[in-house]
Amino acid sequence: DAKTTQPNSMESNEEEPVHLPCNHSTISGTDYIHWYRQLPSQGPEYVIHGLTSNVNNRMASLAIAEDRKSSTLILHRATLRDAAVYYCIPRDGGTGGFKTIFGAGTRLFVKA
Amino acid sequence: NAGVMQNPRHLVRRRGQEARLRCSPMKGHSHVYWYRQLPEEGLKFMVYLQKENIIDESGMPKERFSAEFPKEGPSILRIQQVVRGDSAAYFCASSRSSGTGANVLTFGAGSRLTVL
DSSP: OOOOBOOSEEEEETTSOEEEEEEOTTOOTTOEEEEEEEOTTSOOEEEEEESSSOEEOSSOEEEEOTTSSEEEEEESSOOGGGOEEEEEEEEOSSGGGGOOOOOOOEEEEEEO | OOOOEEEOSEEEEOTTOOEEEEEEOOTTOOEEEEEEEOTTSOEEEEEEEETTEEEEOTTSOSSSEEEEOOSSSOEEEEEOSOOGGGOEEEEEEEESOSSSTTOOOEEOOOEEEEEO
16 A cells, blocks of 8 residues: 655635645555545545546545655635545555555644 | 435443444445544554455454445444443445445444443
8 A cells, every 4th residue: 555644734724725735655556546534523525536637626626746646635715614634545546446544644724 | 315324323332242333335335344443543444345245354353343244234343242442433434346446435424332
């Protein structure tokens, strides 16, 4: 499994953009990059994923470095509801993809 | 679409009793995963099942824990002779298939076990 490095915590002001970085220098060529988040006292929820190209959805954008050794999750306008732990997870595109391994993640604090 | 349903949401057991946690995957999903989250810690993979088969149980404690996903009905995580250290949130996730890293997991709200 590819190892990931994320900041333990980050802080943002409400209504401002947030860039959450993730290093995954040992990622393999077939690993997809997934992001999940876990709000307090809730189960994790899917945010976004990508392989090589940048991706956008209604929740966030995912910017993937050209060498794929790092990625950044972008929340365009943080709200108080976005306060959560964010997990960056490389997921094997081959047969081992089932074993989604969660690291420590980044705890995002959003100030009003 | 009801999503992944877990029950009970909260369960209290005394030491030595059995705990049974149930998980109904999303409609159309045939793959189930169980995770455990100890207080103030991260999510730890426990087991991955398909209908009637355990595919990977490398994260399951060797004793007292078992999981099943029968042909009919929900997946069940069973903990025998519970101890205080089993107190945790147990999350179930499901996916449509596992053959590609693009597959997305959908999680339930979790079952919180407290052992007195």
